[in-house]
Amino acid sequence: MFETAEVGHRIDKETYAAEVPGLRTALLDAQFDLSQSRKFPVVLVIGGVDGAGKGETVNLLTEWMDPRHIQVHGFGPPSDEEAQRPAMWRFWRALPPSGKLGIFFGSWYTEPILERVAGAEGERTFDHAIERINHFERMLADEGALVLKFWFHLSKKAQKKRLEKLESDPKTQWRVTKADWKNFKRYDAFRDVSARMVRETNLAHAPWIVVEGEDARYRSLTVGKTLLAALRARLDAPGAAAGATAPAPVPAIDHRTVLDQIDLATRLPREAYAARLEALQGRLALLTRSARFAKTGVIAVFEGWDAAGKGGAIRRITGALDARRYEIIPIAAPTEEERRQPYLWRFWRGLPPRGRVTVFDRSWYGRVLVERVEGFCSQDDWLRAYGEINDFEEQLVENKTIVCKFWLHVSKDEQLRRFEERKQAEFKRFKITDEDWRNRGKWDAYVQAVCDMVDRTSTELAPWTLVAAEDKLVARIQVLETLCGRLEGAL
């Protein structure tokens, strides 16, 4: 893997001096075009061996280019706010918006490699980390980010020479610590683990560029020119990068769907409902006040037909909770800041700390529902969203969050009845909008989208609950029962 970076690459002073001014101008130019057009964000990952010039290179890039449009992130131990969320949260919150360059000096690679080298984690965890990284970078690239990764390498001999040289000079002696020599002893293990990581995450949409780190001039020109070429190519490309085209799902050929299986005939008398509601709310209240709940959390996702009763069902949940322990996040159109980031960014952004119930009134499933049906995103976008969403929810579950997803189902007739009823209602908040009628007109397309969604995202970690919402009382009881059951199972 790293052989090509042990050949003694070298650039002489004159060549360097002749090349740099033109390179700087071109980099500044490209950066200017990027920040003006806001065409895409640049994610630059810096990894490699200690002493191979990582820090120097980052400093040089910020000197050559306009530092106002560069964000440099070093990552130390996670803060307590970060420790409460999935491990990738800190990287999501640091992603650069379109038009900016984000340098990740220390990144999602650091921990998996160091833990594997130290033997703290086994092969399976390492494999899982590689898979997660590949999903993440695939998503970044699909969302339009330019992802470039530089690996700075030093041979074992060069690494040793460097440490000895620093130690022999009284002025630089202090830079060599015991930890440096301890790391050096692990050189072989670090190289082997890194080589595998670099190999398995070296993909066309997020390539590694291995740079020999010994000669500063060689390494600076290599990084500068590589970055420039990649920037220029993407800036001058006519359109967005084309994603992989997957085949669209085909509707069931016998027209039977999971939605047809839902029994919409059940009714619940109001008295029986009141008794069961009280009991369930009591159960939920106790569960969410338990000591163990403080170490976990619930994310409840509500999707469903317009007028299916999402709001009412949500209020029956929150009615059982202390107002400080829950949050309802109503999902509307993304803001300007959110539109400059990958699709899932705005949901990552709102992730709660542990010990909370977070209710999403509509959710990330908008991508495979309204955005798919209305054509707000491309077919490639919603097709890859299934995998991205499963990956997202897997990370939530690994972070000890219970993910409950509800689809509230009503018949087309019942929806019409409720629309008419709302037209008569005195409360303004029940206004029926043109959009509601438009959505209704696309009923069949939505049925198809819902079935595909359930098919592809109802996982053992985060299953969908299809709720019979023809009778609102039945629906509310089913929602509360599911929630209590999932909580009892997990606590």
Added chain:
Amino acid sequence: MFETAEVGHRIDKETYAAEVPGLRTALLDAQFDLSQSRKFPVVLVIGGVDGAGKGETVNLLTEWMDPRHIQVHGFGPPSDEEAQRPAMWRFWRALPPSGKLGIFFGSWYTEPILERVAGAEGERTFDHAIERINHFERMLADEGALVLKFWFHLSKKAQKKRLEKLESDPKTQWRVTKADWKNFKRYDAFRDVSARMVRETNLAHAPWIVVEGEDARYRSLTVGKTLLAALRARLDAPGAAAGATAPAPVPAIDHRTVLDQIDLATRLPREAYAARLEALQGRLALLTRSARFAKTGVIAVFEGWDAAGKGGAIRRITGALDARRYEIIPIAAPTEEERRQPYLWRFWRGLPPRGRVTVFDRSWYGRVLVERVEGFCSQDDWLRAYGEINDFEEQLVENKTIVCKFWLHVSKDEQLRRFEERKQAEFKRFKITDEDWRNRGKWDAYVQAVCDMVDRTSTELAPWTLVAAEDKLVARIQVLETLCGRLEGAL
């Protein structure tokens, strides 16, 4: 203060049952109008005696109203990210955007009162806290927020009765802890400190409503009706709330200004410059790598005429720094999310943790410069900004941040020369925009704005440095020298 809340207020069951449905409908209606119009945010502070129904009332409000547009915040001990910033940071980040209702259950009142009661802080600190709160709420109100504060009171007798009643019932026994009785012993001290706090922060734009907490029906109706009346009044008011009109500053009658005092004739030969630059950058590099620096931080603000050389001066600072230790925040027009918040919100939002150099390329002073001159905000807005800014910077300094503010000054002739030079330059990034020429046309108005700014915001805690930028080299040295001097003085 609290006598009116010890009179035994009581509402009977029938009256309550008759009133509630209408009240709920009206509250929902008002909330709907608020969320549609996004006319203003509502900041609801809940304070008072334990056991007086604070939690119950918050839960009831979220039940009565649409919980999707309510954000409830409880505040425990600060997270480590919060502990690195000024104490008010956690409240700023929790402010509701326009159209939403934020309930602060536990707020900026909690800590000052408890620390004073415990005797941990003296009278002066308490006075300072009161002043800070009044500034903060004045700012909220001036920015258009509806600020309402409810204080829930129980007489000492009622408090004792409540604790004894809970203890006597095996089912509720667990709710009474030793801490509750300990708090009860401090009842008198708590009442006295609170009474003073409530009195001194009870202002027309952010009133306290003291609510007797013993009877649940009385207290619920009181809070609901008060909130409704306040919401309705603001929603139905024709325009924004009028702020207090302060007199505008008058230009110096002899036309002499601080800017005229700057010696623009000094020049620095390039060789002398290079030597001094290197020495200063070395000093800065050492200072920012010291252990003591990790516990403090620098915020450097750059303002100045177009083409005065802000970018070049900033790069001479960052050239001395490790890229992981600084951040440059270029200030452009606020985003949609930022426009739904008070003016200073976007600057609070970007505040770094300790141990960083943060450079603002333009800053919050936009309010009293471009926004004033161009009429982007009202005279009241920019007049009150001086005080708001001083208050903001005072909090930064109290959080051990060194605040350096630079105004880069050039003559009108020199600016013209640089504009012409830039027109010839090959780099696109030096494009001169129409806006630059427009700003130039308003030179005199800007001179007045700059003089007023220096006059009103050059404080002993955060002084302005007026930089002679006619010669760029002179300017860079002055900036670096100031920065090093301030750092050396502080560390």
